[in-house]
Amino acid sequence: MFDNIVFQKVPGPDSRRQIRLLALSTCGFCRRGQEFLEKHGLAYEYVHLDSLAPEVKAGAKQEFKEKFDASLSYPALVVDGTRHTVGYVKRFWEELLELPPEDETVGTEGHD
Amino acid sequence: MTRLTDPAAARDYALQVARHRGWVLNPDAGLTDPVVAGLATQAARYGKPYCPCRDIDGTDADQDVICPCLYASDDIAECGQCFCGLYLAPGKDPKTVGSIPERRP
Numbered sequence: 001m002f003d004n005i006v007f008q009k010v011p012g013p014d015s016r017r018q019i020r021l022l023a024l025s026t027c028g029f030c031r032r033g034q035e036f037l038e039k040h041g042l043a044y045e046y047v048h049l050d051s052l053a054p055e056v057k058a059g060a061k062q063e064f065k066e067k068f069d070a071s072l073s074y075p076a077l078v079v080d081g082t083r084h085t086v087g088y089v090k091r092f093w094e095e096l097l098e099l100p101p102e103d104e105t106v107g108t109e110g111h112d
Numbered sequence: 113m114t115r116l117t118d119p120a121a122a123r124d125y126a127l128q129v130a131r132h133r134g135w136v137l138n139p140d141a142g143l144t145d146p147v148v149a150g151l152a153t154q155a156a157r158y159g160k161p162y163c164p165c166r167d168i169d170g171t172d173a174d175q176d177v178i179c180p181c182l183y184a185s186d187d188i189a190e191c192g193q194c195f196c197g198l199y200l201a202p203g204k205d206p207k208t209v210g211s212i213p214e215r216r217p
Contacts, residue, residue: 026150026164028143029211073214087211
C-alpha cells in the first residue's frame with residue numbers, strides 16, 4: 001500500500017518488520033513517535049503528509065480509510081501493511097510492536 | 113498574525129492563551145517545543161496559527177482548529193489536555209500526556 005508515496009528511510013538494528021509512520025512535520029506526538037522507534041532500535045520509514053501534493057495526500061488518506069476502516073490522524077503507525085494504530089499512546093505502540101512495556105504510562109485517557 | 117511565524121512569539125501567544133483560559137502550558141519541552149514550532153510553521157503557511165497536530169488546508173473549513181481549537185475546552189475538561197498536548201489542566205501530570213481521540217467531526 002501507499003505505492004504513490006516516497007517514504008524516508010531511517011535505519012535501525014531491528015529491521016524484521018516493515019514499519020511505516022504517517023506523520024505531520026508540525027506534530028509533537030509525531031516527533032515523539034519517531035523518538036520511540038529510534039530508542040528501540042527499530043528501522044522504519046516515515047512520510048510527512050503535509051509535505052505531499054494535495055492529490056497524493058488525498059489518495060493516501062483514502063487508501064488508509066479503505067484498508068483499516070478508520071480515519072487517518074497523526075501519527076499513524078502501520079506494521080507490515082496489515083496492523084495499525086493511530087495517535088501516540090506508548091502502551092499501544094508497545095503492544096503493536098510486541099515490545100515489553102515500560103513503567104511510565106503515557107496518554108491513556110480518552111473520550112468516546 | 114504574521115508575527116507568530118517566530119517560534120518565540122508563538123510561545124508567547126500560547127502562554128497568553130493558557131493564562132487567559134485557566135490552563136497551563138505543558139512543561140515537557142520535548143513535546144511543547146515542536147508543537148510551538150509547528151504553530152509558527154502553520155502561521156507562516158496559512159497566516160494563522162492552525163492546530164499543528166491536524167491535517168488542515170487553511171481554508172474556512174478549518175476555522176474551528178485555529179489554536180486554541182474549539183475542542184480544547186472539552187478535551188481539557190475530560191482528558192486534562194488538548195489534542196496536541198500543548199495545553200493542560202492545572203494539576204495534570206505531564207508524564208500522562210499522549211494522543212487522545214479526535215473530537216473534531
